[in-house]
Amino acid sequence: MIRFACRLDRRDFRFDVAFEAESGITALFGPSGSGKTTAIRLLAGLEHAKQGRITLGETVLLDTARGIALPPHRRRIGLVFQDAQLLPHLDIRANLTYGRFFTPRAERRIAFEPVVEMLGIGHLLARRPDTLSGGERQRVAIGRALLASPQLLLMDEPLASLDAARKAEILPFIERLRDEFGVPIVYVSHAVEEVARLAARVIRLENGAVTAAGSPAEVLAPAALASMAERFDAVSVLSAPVRRYLPDYGVTLLDHPAGEIVVPGQIAASRGEVRIAIRATGVTLAVGRPSQISVRTILSGRITAIDRTESPFAMATLALPGGQTLKAYATRLSLDALGLDIGDEVQALIKSATIDERSLALLPPG
Amino acid sequence: MPELTLSPEEWTAIRLSLRIAGLATLASLPLAILVAHWLARSRFRGKVLVDGLVHLPLVLPPVVTGYVLLVLFGRRGPVGAWLEQTFGLVLSFRWTGAALACAVMGFPLMVRAIRLAIEAIDPRLEQAAGTLGASPAWVFATVTLPLALPGIIAGAVLCFAKALGEFGATITFVSNIPGETQTIPAAIYAYTQIPGGDAGAFRLSIVAVIIALGALVVSEILARRSGTRAVPE
Numbered sequence: 001m002i003r004f005a006c007r008l009d010r011r012d013f014r015f016d017v018a019f020e021a022e023s024g025i026t027a028l029f030g031p032s033g034s035g036k037t038t039a040i041r042l043l044a045g046l047e048h049a050k051q052g053r054i055t056l057g058e059t060v061l062l063d064t065a066r067g068i069a070l071p072p073h074r075r076r077i078g079l080v081f082q083d084a085q086l087l088p089h090l091d092i093r094a095n096l097t098y099g100r101f102f103t104p105r106a107e108r109r110i111a112f113e114p115v116v117e118m119l120g121i122g123h124l125l126a127r128r129p130d131t132l133s134g135g136e137r138q139r140v141a142i143g144r145a146l147l148a149s150p151q152l153l154l155m156d157e158p159l160a161s162l163d164a165a166r167k168a169e170i171l172p173f174i175e176r177l178r179d180e181f182g183v184p185i186v187y188v189s190h191a192v193e194e195v196a197r198l199a200a201r202v203i204r205l206e207n208g209a210v211t212a213a214g215s216p217a218e219v220l221a222p223a224a225l226a227s228m229a230e231r232f233d234a235v236s237v238l239s240a241p242v243r244r245y246l247p248d249y250g251v252t253l254l255d256h257p258a259g260e261i262v263v264p265g266q267i268a269a270s271r272g273e274v275r276i277a278i279r280a281t282g283v284t285l286a287v288g289r290p291s292q293i294s295v296r297t298i299l300s301g302r303i304t305a306i307d308r309t310e311s312p313f314a315m316a317t318l319a320l321p322g323g324q325t326l327k328a329y330a331t332r333l334s335l336d337a338l339g340l341d342i343g344d345e346v347q348a349l350i351k352s353a354t355i356d357e358r359s360l361a362l363l364p365p366g
Numbered sequence: 367m368p369e370l371t372l373s374p375e376e377w378t379a380i381r382l383s384l385r386i387a388g389l390a391t392l393a394s395l396p397l398a399i400l401v402a403h404w405l406a407r408s409r410f411r412g413k414v415l416v417d418g419l420v421h422l423p424l425v426l427p428p429v430v431t432g433y434v435l436l437v438l439f440g441r442r443g444p445v446g447a448w449l450e451q452t453f454g455l456v457l458s459f460r461w462t463g464a465a466l467a468c469a470v471m472g473f474p475l476m477v478r479a480i481r482l483a484i485e486a487i488d489p490r491l492e493q494a495a496g497t498l499g500a501s502p503a504w505v506f507a508t509v510t511l512p513l514a515l516p517g518i519i520a521g522a523v524l525c526f527a528k529a530l531g532e533f534g535a536t537i538t539f540v541s542n543i544p545g546e547t548q549t550i551p552a553a554i555y556a557y558t559q560i561p562g563g564d565a566g567a568f569r570l571s572i573v574a575v576i577i578a579l580g581a582l583v584v585s586e587i588l589a590r591r592s593g594t595r596a597v598p599e
Contacts, residue, residue, distance in 0.1 A: 088513070089513055
């Protein structure tokens with residue numbers, strides 16, 4: 001259990017943030033300059049709060065009122081930087097064991113071999129950091145932080161400097177980290193797909209303040225969206241069990257009560273529930289079930305709200321059978337042309353190609 | 367063509383020069399690393415003043431530096447008298463005094479090179495080591511020092527070369543005593559003051575060039591071994 005409350009005044013930036021985080025992954029989500037990285041650096045002890053209190057379990061890391069401020073090296077909090085920051089003069093093995101050396105023997109909960117095996121970096125141990133690819137470096141950085149057996153792992157946009165293929169390569173490792181090593185993670189990102197996929201809890205930051213906190217479905221597709229940017233970013237989070245994989249086509253079918261969902265890639269049926277994030281801008285609405293169309297994912301639902309603004313666009317909220325909601329972003333013109341209003345039954349069309357690889361989440365077992 | 371065989375007196379001057387430059391470099395290196403780290407990594411009031419004080423010998427006439435040393439470290443100077451009473455250590459007109467003068471003159475060059483090397487290290491590397499459990503002292507020893515090594519080598523070589531060539535401050539502070547304080551430059555100067563001394567001055571000048579070149583080559587080899595180049599291109 002992490003309790004965080006800090007205030008900070010800089011010349012052009014005011015930071016006043018309080019949140020709590022449990023086990024699993026807590027995402028700090030927001031645009032750049034919103035204070036995500038500041039929050040992480042405060043947690044790690046690399047930044048000093050004017051006023052604040054941070055506790056991790058029973059340990060008080062910071063309490064300005066009582067004059068307590070644990071230095072970074074005594075906090076036992078691992079930090080994965082955006083750009084790895086491996087020590088360039090040491091080989092990969094020495095980088096991985098660096099933090100272990102400073103961890104008291106009794107507190108070394110996490111062993112070397114399972115981490116190396118999980119991250120698939122066994123063949124890199126004798127190499128130097130500058131000979132590694134960006135994805136490999138980031139995996140080593142994760143392993144290095146993990147091998148110090150931290151009480152909490154901080155990840156500051158660990159995928160931001162990687163291309164799409166490398167992102168897809170790292171994401172499963174972060175999920176396994178969460179499921180297999182049981183280290184609570186605070187994950188900073190401005191990518192809505194990553195947050196929807198990984199986080200159990202999302203804290204939305206803007207201009208150095210918390211604007212929303214809750215489950216991904218609540219925070220990423222809230223009932224009322226304040227800004228234009230948030231509308232474009234709005235994401236619905238649906239979960240559904242895997243029905244089967246079609247090897248000839250390379251797609252997996254999910255059984256959602258509102259209809260069949262087709263997602264790219266193979267997901268084993270044994271994983272059970274899958275969580276997917278669907279951007280509101282990627283949903284098309286139709287009255288009546290269209291045929292002769294390439295889109296195979298057609299979900300039926302009922303409009304429960306239409307949020308019209310001055311802008312050309314409106315946001316429709318659909319209630320799907322099974323209780324989940326789906327947001328659709330369309331022009332006001334098209335909604336009026338179809339004569340759609342609250343209470344109407346509609347079909348929501350989702351192109352599989354718009355479902356980002358990153359938005360396919362395997363829910364933790366149990 | 368002048369006679370190229372070195373006389374015993376000239377060998378003495380060469381050995382003395384190497385000893386003085388070596389002592390000056392080794393003795394001031396730890397302090398230079400600390401001062402460079404301090405200037406590179408901490409923010410404090412009066413940093414400009416400390417920085418200026420360190421660099422002062424670089425811009426001051428060397429004779430002035432030598433005179434200040436004479437006033438402070440001479441047998442009747444406040445520091446010199448204290449050193450003699452407490453440790454029985456006399457610096458004025460001794461080779462150790464020459465080493466002190468050379469160290470003071472070489473110090474700014476050494477601090478500058480090391481400071482640049484430390485400033486070039488991404489602070490987030492040191493922070494990463496900190497979050498992995500390394501205390502500031504461990505971070506310094508296992509991250510900062512190894513990464514700054516090329517700069518440290520460069521600084522040491524610069525200081526050594528400067529010490530070999532130091533003349534003004536040395537001659538003012540410890541005079542020009544053959545066998546005690548007469549370094550290569552002082553010996554060359556003495557040769558030029560006597561008729562027929564050209565051959566000796568020529569020989570010692572060649573030796574000075576060889577030693578300086580040798581120092582640069584050695585530093586380059588060391589720096590390459592430690593991964594990066596010592597002398598920035």
